[in-house]
Amino acid sequence: MSQTATVNERAAPAHERPSYLFDGVTLKSWLLTTDHKRIAVLYMISITIFFFIGGSAAALIRYNLIVPEGMIPSAETYNRLFTMHGVIMVWFFLVPSIPVTIGNFVLPLMIGARDLAFPKINLLSWYLFILGGAVALYALFVGGADTGWTFYAPYSTNYAQGNVVLLVTGIFISGFSSIATGLNFIVSIHRLRAPGMTWYRMPIFLWSLYSTSVIYVLATPVLAITLLLVAFERVFHVGVFDPRIGGDPILFQHMFWFYSHPAVYIMILPGLGVVSEVIPVFARKELFGYKFIAWSSVAIAVIGFFVWGHHMFVSGQSLYASIVFSLLSYFVAVPSAIKVFNWLGTLHKGYIRFDAPMLYALGFIGLFVMGGLTGLFLAALAADVDLHDTYFVIAHFHYIMVGGMVSAYFAALHFWWPKMSGRMYPEMIARAAALLMFVGFNLTFFPQFILGYLGMPRRYHSYPPEFQVLNVLSSAGASILAAAYLMPLVYLVWSLLYGERAPANPWNAKGLEWETPSPPFTANFAITPVVTDGRYNYPKPETSEAHG
Amino acid sequence: MLGLPEASANAAQADLLIGGLVAVSAAALALVFGLMLYYVIRYRHDSPVDRGKIAERTFGFEMAWTTGTLLIFFGLFIWGAVIYVQLYRPPSDTLKVYIVAKQWMWKVEHAGGQREIDTLHVPVNKPIELVMTSQDVIHDFFVPAFRLKRDVLPGQYETLWFRPDEIGTYHLFCSQLCGAGHAAMIGSVVVMSDPAYASWLAQNGASGTLAQQGQELFIRYGCSGCHGGHGTVRAPSLIGLYGSPVPLSDGSTVVADDRYIRDSILQPEQQIVASYAPMMPSFKGVIGEDDLLRLVAYIESLGAEKQP
Numbered sequence: 001m002s003q004t005a006t007v008n009e010r011a012a013p014a015h016e017r018p019s020y021l022f023d024g025v026t027l028k029s030w031l032l033t034t035d036h037k038r039i040a041v042l043y044m045i046s047i048t049i050f051f052f053i054g055g056s057a058a059a060l061i062r063y064n065l066i067v068p069e070g071m072i073p074s075a076e077t078y079n080r081l082f083t084m085h086g087v088i089m090v091w092f093f094l095v096p097s098i099p100v101t102i103g104n105f106v107l108p109l110m111i112g113a114r115d116l117a118f119p120k121i122n123l124l125s126w127y128l129f130i131l132g133g134a135v136a137l138y139a140l141f142v143g144g145a146d147t148g149w150t151f152y153a154p155y156s157t158n159y160a161q162g163n164v165v166l167l168v169t170g171i172f173i174s175g176f177s178s179i180a181t182g183l184n185f186i187v188s189i190h191r192l193r194a195p196g197m198t199w200y201r202m203p204i205f206l207w208s209l210y211s212t213s214v215i216y217v218l219a220t221p222v223l224a225i226t227l228l229l230v231a232f233e234r235v236f237h238v239g240v241f242d243p244r245i246g247g248d249p250i251l252f253q254h255m256f257w258f259y260s261h262p263a264v265y266i267m268i269l270p271g272l273g274v275v276s277e278v279i280p281v282f283a284r285k286e287l288f289g290y291k292f293i294a295w296s297s298v299a300i301a302v303i304g305f306f307v308w309g310h311h312m313f314v315s316g317q318s319l320y321a322s323i324v325f326s327l328l329s330y331f332v333a334v335p336s337a338i339k340v341f342n343w344l345g346t347l348h349k350g351y352i353r354f355d356a357p358m359l360y361a362l363g364f365i366g367l368f369v370m371g372g373l374t375g376l377f378l379a380a381l382a383a384d385v386d387l388h389d390t391y392f393v394i395a396h397f398h399y400i401m402v403g404g405m406v407s408a409y410f411a412a413l414h415f416w417w418p419k420m421s422g423r424m425y426p427e428m429i430a431r432a433a434a435l436l437m438f439v440g441f442n443l444t445f446f447p448q449f450i451l452g453y454l455g456m457p458r459r460y461h462s463y464p465p466e467f468q469v470l471n472v473l474s475s476a477g478a479s480i481l482a483a484a485y486l487m488p489l490v491y492l493v494w495s496l497l498y499g500e501r502a503p504a505n506p507w508n509a510k511g512l513e514w515e516t517p518s519p520p521f522t523a524n525f526a527i528t529p530v531v532t533d534g535r536y537n538y539p540k541p542e543t544s545e546a547h548g
Numbered sequence: 549m550l551g552l553p554e555a556s557a558n559a560a561q562a563d564l565l566i567g568g569l570v571a572v573s574a575a576a577l578a579l580v581f582g583l584m585l586y587y588v589i590r591y592r593h594d595s596p597v598d599r600g601k602i603a604e605r606t607f608g609f610e611m612a613w614t615t616g617t618l619l620i621f622f623g624l625f626i627w628g629a630v631i632y633v634q635l636y637r638p639p640s641d642t643l644k645v646y647i648v649a650k651q652w653m654w655k656v657e658h659a660g661g662q663r664e665i666d667t668l669h670v671p672v673n674k675p676i677e678l679v680m681t682s683q684d685v686i687h688d689f690f691v692p693a694f695r696l697k698r699d700v701l702p703g704q705y706e707t708l709w710f711r712p713d714e715i716g717t718y719h720l721f722c723s724q725l726c727g728a729g730h731a732a733m734i735g736s737v738v739v740m741s742d743p744a745y746a747s748w749l750a751q752n753g754a755s756g757t758l759a760q761q762g763q764e765l766f767i768r769y770g771c772s773g774c775h776g777g778h779g780t781v782r783a784p785s786l787i788g789l790y791g792s793p794v795p796l797s798d799g800s801t802v803v804a805d806d807r808y809i810r811d812s813i814l815q816p817e818q819q820i821v822a823s824y825a826p827m828m829p830s831f832k833g834v835i836g837e838d839d840l841l842r843l844v845a846y847i848e849s850l851g852a853e854k855q856p
Contacts, residue, residue, distance in 0.1 A: 243703025
């Protein structure tokens, strides 16, 4: 990828400019910034806090389930804990996660732009996120709600205790933040690509961010309407979902899953993009099947809108609807399988290195495949009738969301950390954390597949004694996982102060973001880059032993 | 599998399907992990192995694995659907049991008038059909030993049938979050031999069958004023109604099953029988679920009588 000089008269030479981190050092210069890189940092700090709050709730859940009668005396407290865990992790960590942090930071760099299309809307989106998050946290800490993150009616509208209305208000507000981010990404990718950056020369990560953004914009309004109706019925007793006052409880499930199924693709698509980005760099090889990987993201985003009914195979929806939704659910799994095969094709005949981002990415492939395959069980109608609402489902979506998405988040974080912070982290400790996460994760969640098959329902504060051994195993794994998650927090913060200074391109990777200094200065590029080449054309390493 | 009893015909079929899914998954995992390990070891950066020519054209590979995946997925879809459809086709000779769920208990009403809470006694090798509804929120009737569950909804009947084929006592769980007592809303299904079941019924004998109790309610709620006997002047006769097609005023036809009868009592204006005026008052909020199912049982019993 080469650059030719384009006119940018007033710009000072790159080496004389302060990096974005020091271009203004007051608190005000951070809180009122419109720089996409600073907003990414603000988001990163925010979602890290949410991650550890949601994680603490998870730790308490696993603590409770060590003994059959429950370590936490009150079932009601337990119900509030898993509601808190679900709400925070889904809406305040997983849904924003990669797009608002890594995406916000690298998207303009990758397309050779100074910023996103609407920098002020970008800042607004962070404030909406913080406002929504604050309202939700307030609701959770002054009493919480016991509905689960799914808010099933009529329980949520007329029976549940607690601050349901306040909690859904928080989620409602944060939804606008998602929409603003999605809109910003879509417009930026359409309008701000540097000369020569054609769609098929774009980094594959941008294809996945684009697909994600489309879902943000199209699905989030449906969630907003659904939550509004829940609040409406709860406050004014207007019959929408509760049959006692003339509503229909299945309607709620249709509306909720019409958002929430595409939302799982909001959560995983950026992860798929990150892994597609990391693997070619550390295999020193062109991405296998670029166009298939790119279009498979779009296919997932589109088909993902037509599979919501697979959450309702035992809900009383019509038999024929269930059959159609089952078939479509199998279809939506095909593009994911295509991606996995293409990653393997990329590894084939590569020159593979095992730096920390690559270890996270390889771990992702394993866990994502496990999660995907167990999804086939739940898409099979008769198997779902058995496994639905058991721990099998919990294990399945944690394999995708935590094993997959969180691994991808760490892969992205380690991959772009030198660019974002200007510092290198301690490599061996990072590799150890990646391995520990993989082991801890499997120990936590694999036993839950068996628990689910044996019939343990989800959201149980207490359980029959025969399930105890597997629950104890799972809780033991969770403690390892917790330690593994704390490690990056420590060594990444440490690296900010004591880490080695990062070169502009520590991985010897292709891509415009690596042609800027680490960390970049505020305007990103001194001259607008012109792209003449695809992203992934890695030459064979010119080492003699390579041909030995 | 794994020591979980297969206590119904459906359980064996579901286990076979799950076993098939495990086999497909194991093969896919072996393929992916095998290739991944093989490649990362063989093609690690300092490995001297000759890479040779790298595939330039990828289209053939893409088509091959896309088609392969689609075919396997389609097979799994069909397999799952075939078993699932059977769950919606109960045989005609089922033994009907009514379930009313509420926070946080299962109330069970047998046709003979026997009542129990959190326990369901059924005879072995006989198809059982549950007619279920909830008094408050959504619950879910889940018996792992049968590999079956179905949501129990307020405001409507859901049915679920199974044929237990192993004597024993099995877990019954509520598997839809229903509040603080959700995890305590558990009970058991007791599958008994025919003689044991008969003596259980006798020992728990009630003051009359559900249909007989329903007949008293039919008079008490004033239903008999219009629907009584063979008269068809003000309202259609209910004799011979159950299970037969009913022509509606909008030209469509419905089969008079439990759900239709329940809906007609609570929302009579929704489905008007052809050639009748919509004059029946709604009994919503007047008749509770317990009484409703007795009325339904009574009207079902009228179905056996001959039409005039």
